[in-house]
Structure formats: C-alpha cells, structure tokens
Amino acid sequence: xxxxxxxxxxxxxxxxxxxxxxxxxxxxxxxxxxxxxxxxxxxxxxxxxxxxxxxxxxxxxxxxxxxxxxxxxxxxxxxxxxxxxxxxxxxxxxxxxxxxxxxxxxxxxxxxxxxxxxxxxxxxxxxxxxxxxxxxxxxxxxxxxxxxxxxxxxxxxxxxxxxxxxxxxxxxxxxxxxxxxxxxxxxxxxxxxxxxxxxxxxxxxxxxxxxxxxxxxxxxxxxxxxxxxx
Ligand code: ADP
Ligand code: MG
Numbered sequence: 001x002x003x004x005x006x007x008x009x010x011x012x013x014x015x016x017x018x019x020x021x022x023x024x025x026x027x028x029x030x031x032x033x034x035x036x037x038x039x040x041x042x043x044x045x046x047x048x049x050x051x052x053x054x055x056x057x058x059x060x061x062x063x064x065x066x067x068x069x070x071x072x073x074x075x076x077x078x079x080x081x082x083x084x085x086x087x088x089x090x091x092x093x094x095x096x097x098x099x100x101x102x103x104x105x106x107x108x109x110x111x112x113x114x115x116x117x118x119x120x121x122x123x124x125x126x127x128x129x130x131x132x133x134x135x136x137x138x139x140x141x142x143x144x145x146x147x148x149x150x151x152x153x154x155x156x157x158x159x160x161x162x163x164x165x166x167x168x169x170x171x172x173x174x175x176x177x178x179x180x181x182x183x184x185x186x187x188x189x190x191x192x193x194x195x196x197x198x199x200x201x202x203x204x205x206x207x208x209x210x211x212x213x214x215x216x217x218x219x220x221x222x223x224x225x226x227x228x229x230x
C-alpha cells in the first residue's frame with residue numbers, strides 16, 4: 001500500500017498568534033518502502049505521523065492511502081481504515097493498564113468478534129518476536145519502559161498493516177535491542193510490501209539504505225546528516 005501526503009499544512013494556536021508546524025509537506029512512500037524522518041524535538045514529527053495515521057486532520061492538503069483520498073472522512077470511516085490497514089507505534093506506548101500484554105494485542109480482534117485460535121497464536125508469536133515470551137501475561141505496571149515499547153511494536157503488527165507508522169519506536173530501548181527491532185520492522189515492511197514511516201530524533205539505528213528525510217521549520221528535505229554505514 002502506498003502513502004501520499006500532498007501539500008500538508010498545519011498550524012497550532014500560540015497565544016494570539018499561530019505557529020506553523022507543517023508547511024506544505026509532500027511525501028510519497030510506496031509499498032515495501034521504508035522512509036525515516038528525523039527532526040529535533042518539537043519539529044512536528046509526531047504531528048506528521050498523526051496526520052498520516054488519520055488521527056489528526058491537517059489544515060490544508062490531502063492524505064492519500066492506497067490511491068484513495070483519506071482526508072475529511074467521518075471518524076467512523078477513518079477508524080475503519082486505521083483498524084484494517086494501518087499499524088501505529090505510538091511514542092508513548094498507550095497501553096491499557098488493566099490488560100495483559102497478550103490482551104493488548106488481542107483487543108481489537110476481540111472487539112471485532114474475530115478473536116480465534118489464529119489471532120491468539122499470532123499475538124503469542126509477535127510477543128516472542130520482540131523478546132517478551134516471559135512477559136506475555138504481565139500488565140503494563142509490571143513492565144519496564146522498553147518492554148512497554150516492545151508491546152506497542154508487537155501490537156502495531158497484529159493486523160498485518162499495509163502501512164506502518166512508527167513514532168520513535170526504539171527510544172526506550174538499549175542500542176543493541178533498538179537496532180534489532182529496527183531490523184525486524186524493516187524486514188516486516190519488505191516481506192509484506194508494507195509502506196513504513198519511521199519518525200525519530202535520531203536515525204543512528206537504521207541501516208544506511210533507508211531513505212532519510214529531515215523535518216525542519218515545517219519542511220521536509222533529503223537528509224543532510226552524515227551516514228554511519230551499517
Ligand atoms: P515532535 O514529535 O517532533 O517532538 P510534535 O509533533 O509532538 O513534535 O509537536 C510539534 C510542536 O507542536 C511542538 O512545539 C508542540 O508543543 C506543538 N503541539 C503539539 N500538539 C499541540 C496541540 N495540540 N496544541 C498546540 N501545540 C501543539
Ligand atoms: Mg514526537
């Protein structure tokens with residue numbers, strides 16, 4: 001699935017003034033491609049990702065998902081696109097305190113009446129894949145920040161998303177595990193023709209073949225940072 005952002009602008013009110021966060025941003029990600037956007041804290045990375053994930057409407061511009069304009073839809077329609085096609089790894093893992101790791105992953109299938117043996121098996125497999133086989137029945141309060149982040153990564157992969165949006169996905173992880181999980185996300189994207197957008201203040205853990213962009217002053221441009229080849 002492809003993601004196209006066309007001429008996206010967004011400003012937030014700032015006292016009597018407004019502050020432009022995204023200024024006519026264009027971005028294309030094709031199926032199976034990974035794009036990484038770097039920018040300082042406050043540069044608008046999470047805002048960009050929320051717009052791509054249909055969680056936030058831009059002031060101007062269009063989000064096109066799989067060739068179809070997806071801006072200005074009803075909440076119901078955008079929720080349906082998100083549930084069926086998009087996986088989001090949130091910056092704060094957004095887990096439900098009362099649910100175990102397994103239940104976090106199974107929740108959407110449960111609500112949709114689709115929770116069967118295959119889905120349960122998939123939840124277990126994904127939790128094992130992110131190294132949480134010992135923590136499957138633990139609740140968020142019993143987990144470290146890094147473990148919560150890994151639950152968030154596994155959960156985003158549950159619906160086999162065609163578009164995967166990752167907000168600082170490895171920020172709470174040690175460098176070695178962070179790099180391993182980045183490799184896993186990139187592997188998932190290329191194996192399942194997923195379009196992958198990663199936003200992060202640092203892109204050090206990414207292999208050098210990932211397309212990199214900088215977000216600065218509301219504009220996206222090809223990255224000028226020196227690559228540390230892996
Ligand atoms: P990043 O993820 O790059 O750190 P964000 O996209 O979270 O940046 O935020 C970009 C800027 O917009 C920040 O300065 C932030 O304070 C501001 N901002 C984010 N959400 C809101 C909001 N709902 N209202 C006003 N300002 C906001
Ligand atoms: Mg952010």
